[in-house]
Amino acid sequence: MRTKTKAFKRHWHVRGLSCLCALAVAVGLTIAAAAPAQAELRVDITRGEVKPMPIAVTRFAGEGVSETDAGQNITKVINNDLARSGLFKTIDEKAFIQSASSLAVNPNFAEWRTIGAQALVNGRVLTEANGLLRVEFRLWDVLAENQMAGVAYRTQPGNWRRIAHKIADEIYKRITGETGYFDTRIVYVSESGPATHRIKRLAIMDQDGANHRFLTDGKFLVLSPRFSPTAQEVVYMSYFNDKPRVYVLDIDTGELELLGDFPGMTFAPRFSPDGNSVVMSQALDGNSEIYSLDLRTREKRQLTRHPAVDTSPSYSPDGSRIAFNSDRSGGQQLYVMNADGSGVQRISFGGGLYSTPVWSPRGDLIAFTKTQGGRFYIGVMRPDGSGERLLAEGYLVESPTWAPNGRVLMFHRQIPSKDGTKDRYRLFSIDLTGYNEREIVTPADGSDPAWSPLIP
Numbered sequence: 001m002r003t004k005t006k007a008f009k010r011h012w013h014v015r016g017l018s019c020l021c022a023l024a025v026a027v028g029l030t031i032a033a034a035a036p037a038q039a040e041l042r043v044d045i046t047r048g049e050v051k052p053m054p055i056a057v058t059r060f061a062g063e064g065v066s067e068t069d070a071g072q073n074i075t076k077v078i079n080n081d082l083a084r085s086g087l088f089k090t091i092d093e094k095a096f097i098q099s100a101s102s103l104a105v106n107p108n109f110a111e112w113r114t115i116g117a118q119a120l121v122n123g124r125v126l127t128e129a130n131g132l133l134r135v136e137f138r139l140w141d142v143l144a145e146n147q148m149a150g151v152a153y154r155t156q157p158g159n160w161r162r163i164a165h166k167i168a169d170e171i172y173k174r175i176t177g178e179t180g181y182f183d184t185r186i187v188y189v190s191e192s193g194p195a196t197h198r199i200k201r202l203a204i205m206d207q208d209g210a211n212h213r214f215l216t217d218g219k220f221l222v223l224s225p226r227f228s229p230t231a232q233e234v235v236y237m238s239y240f241n242d243k244p245r246v247y248v249l250d251i252d253t254g255e256l257e258l259l260g261d262f263p264g265m266t267f268a269p270r271f272s273p274d275g276n277s278v279v280m281s282q283a284l285d286g287n288s289e290i291y292s293l294d295l296r297t298r299e300k301r302q303l304t305r306h307p308a309v310d311t312s313p314s315y316s317p318d319g320s321r322i323a324f325n326s327d328r329s330g331g332q333q334l335y336v337m338n339a340d341g342s343g344v345q346r347i348s349f350g351g352g353l354y355s356t357p358v359w360s361p362r363g364d365l366i367a368f369t370k371t372q373g374g375r376f377y378i379g380v381m382r383p384d385g386s387g388e389r390l391l392a393e394g395y396l397v398e399s400p401t402w403a404p405n406g407r408v409l410m411f412h413r414q415i416p417s418k419d420g421t422k423d424r425y426r427l428f429s430i431d432l433t434g435y436n437e438r439e440i441v442t443p444a445d446g447s448d449p450a451w452s453p454l455i456p
Helices: 065-084 109-114 157-176
Strands: 024-026 053-057 088-090 119-127 133-141 146-155 185-192 199-206 222-227 233-240 243-250 256-261 277-284 287-294 300-302 310-315 321-326 333-338 353-359 366-372 375-381 389-394 396-402 408-415 424-431 437-440 445-451
Touching: 053 065, 065 088, 065 119, 065 133, 065 157, 119 157, 133 157, 146 157, 185 222, 185 424, 199 222, 199 233, 277 310, 287 310, 321 353, 333 353, 333 366, 353 396, 366 396, 375 396, 375 408, 389 396, 389 408, 389 424, 408 445, 424 445
Parallel strands: 053 088, 053 119, 222 445, 310 353, 396 445
Antiparallel strands: 024 146, 119 133, 133 146, 185 199, 185 445, 222 233, 233 243, 243 256, 277 287, 287 300, 310 321, 321 333, 353 366, 366 375, 375 389, 396 408, 408 424, 424 437
16 A cells, blocks of 8 residues: 655545446336326335335346356345345245246236235346346336336446445335435444454445455554545544554555644544535644644634533534534533534533534434443434434444435444453444344454445
8 A cells, every 4th residue: 555645635536437336327127107106115214113015036037157146146135235224024035936937027916915025126137248247127016016116237247246236225215215325335443452452454345244355454553434425535543653643545546645643633534525624623732622624725724612622523414514522511412513613502411421423414313422321322313402312222332324325323332241351342233213223244343434425
């Protein structure tokens, strides 16, 4: 990895085709009726507890061995994505009555209703003359007996997993009305070694844990990675010779650039939605305040001026406001202010202490960490402080991060060891209902996750 210590320069552009992002998408199949039928399938994910919708995802057909293998792999990933969302109950293919060959002509909806399916997915995989993989799929409303969506994707054969995630996103969007989140990545801190000498490396993986790889070698401690708005760069803090520095890493090229030395900083900054600035907390002269840094002019502007500890700032999705936590009221509480530092208002008034606010990409909620009665919680509230809900709890739960559709959170949990030797750190996701908590399996301990936007 090549390191540059020159002044940071902005390059938030979408690059050309790469091994990770190259996808040509074409609407190649018949699209559902322009006006949705009244009886159209719909999952309302805004309710408290959602009953999963039964869906049958048939094995994608292929003519050759490679196409058949790709079809089987794609089907498995789609099933896993939908099941993990908690909104769908995938039906075991052993229950299927209609054969794949007859399904290619038209579904026998009565047979699919017999096994309880409300939605049906079928598809096929082809290799075109130019070597590209063509994957087609159709989504059917079994109850209304009509087609809801039909799309064809073309890409390099090695991108079959991304195709699967994109199909799952399309199904999720068509049935829920919300944008999917499966074609995304997670960057986090991978931890290994004894408690007295922890090695912390930056790692990245798909949101389902696949395609795992390390981004740093572990020679220097890394903390609190954050994605840029383009999902191609990650900003993180590293201690170089015990001095906190902030770096920006280009995921595709491995190029590393120094954003600056920031003594008194304990967390990496967060980007503004347009990527032109970052907001951060820094302790100068013994007092922690919040600052913004313009990445074009390198001008740093102080936003808070208070003798209390102000930290953990996070922009609203439109960039007009900032959430942060402060002990100016006597204990850690959540506050919201305008992006220029004016109009500070306290929004948390429940029992306990609040920290690490993170604004939802939708703008409707702020996630946070809460401690009360010796327990830690991950919760959400509206930007005015109303509607507080606690979603997850544990011995120690921290670092909430949002999926790009604002419907799912990821966080890390510290799990005490049974023999008192070494605690474990694991990543978990949970949706806004609070009923669908799942572990994201990592090779070693994991902490400080950051969810990417949808991959370009």
